[in-house]
Amino acid sequence: MTSKSWIERDRASRLQSRYTFPEVLERGNGTLVYDTDGREYLDFVSGQVCAVAGHAHPKYADAIAKQAHTLIQRGSAFTDTCQIQLAEKVAQMCPGDLNKSYFACTGSESNEAALRMAKLITGRHEVAALVRGYHGLTAGSFGITGLGGVFREGYGPMQPGAVFLPAPYVYRCPFKGCDQDGDSCAMTCLEHGLDTLRRTSSGRPAAVFVEVVQSAGGVIVLPPEWLREVRRLCDEWGALLVIDEAQTGFGRTGKMFAFEHSGVMPDILTLSKSLGGGVPVSAVVVRDGLAAELEAKGYYQSSSHTGDPLLSAAALANLMIIEEEGLVENARKVGELLHRGLEQLRKEYDIVGDVRGLGLFLGFEIVESKETRTAASELAETVSAHCQRDGLLIGHVPGAVSENIIRILPPLTTTASEAERALEILGSALAQASSQAG
């Protein structure tokens, strides 16, 4: 059956809730995925940024099959051997005293649980988060998501208590005329944010939630200096620093965790996509002292699916693959190659305005020209469509929130030759979009 007929069935039976590409995917292998018309694509978005060990990795698939024949589910009042081993593995891979985990399914859920922890520990309800930050679409996680438009219109009031600080988006400084270089610009941004916090809230939040690299918001890397100052302020306020590493966790940025680039330790770490490697499993990892406090206060959190054996076995296999195959180091090396290649494309094409990111978490802005920096969303769509036609999936969906920004997030197993092939396809897409731009 062709993609076209599958899409007709999709439209007839599935509630359409966001843009859906006309190609229908049916299988994958490593960095490659295939549609129902038999076309092959390099998947440079890792599914929904989850398939960090690539698609259909044999060890991952075998672990799932084996566990499916053993025990898939248990009551939430029991624990099981897979969940225990996963909790131990996560503690071993996390630095410092981040040693105790609660498991859920999605990234949104992990942030809901983190919010409940922060409120119970501090007895406060206000939370600081960032403009352009994305933490999920359930009520609490969405309440701290700094995105507007289609996300908000029509859904009524948000959960109260969130204060949004401006993201240190240096290429497009929200404070026009700030005219400072990278780090000082980011610190000025933080000062403005703190002023907002003081004037619109008690000034003493329960927690500050951040992504070290904002993804949906446009691949904005929080400068280490900015993060260190926020860590210091959290200590001063008695607030918890919650770092959401749904996408950056387990190696994508070339270090095991993105917070390690700054040396800043979170109090609470939320993990999802890259933890499960494709199956829905998420975790909230807390420091030992905090875990003791939560347990003493009777922290209550549960779900029909918390650390299910099937999901835990899959996550465990995924983490073993990351370690055994040296994927963190591969992300660093292949990331450098891709970053250099993208920089080269930036020099060649006036419509590439900025290239940024860490490891295999990269992004670039499509602009009308380097001089004006005007965001060119339609041109970004052209680039993305050309890439897709030529067999490369990149992170740009028509009508997406990050409009003119293209994200590059391939599996951590990506080889140098796959990266070079992707750069070739991108180069030809940029050439075509540039000629369209005139």
Ligand SMILES: Cc1ncc(COP(=O)(O)O)c(C=O)c1O
């Ligand atoms: C940083 C971050 N946090 C949370 C989420 C929400 O995760 P989920 O879609 O699994 O609920 C996402 C999803 O894209 C994310 O990127």
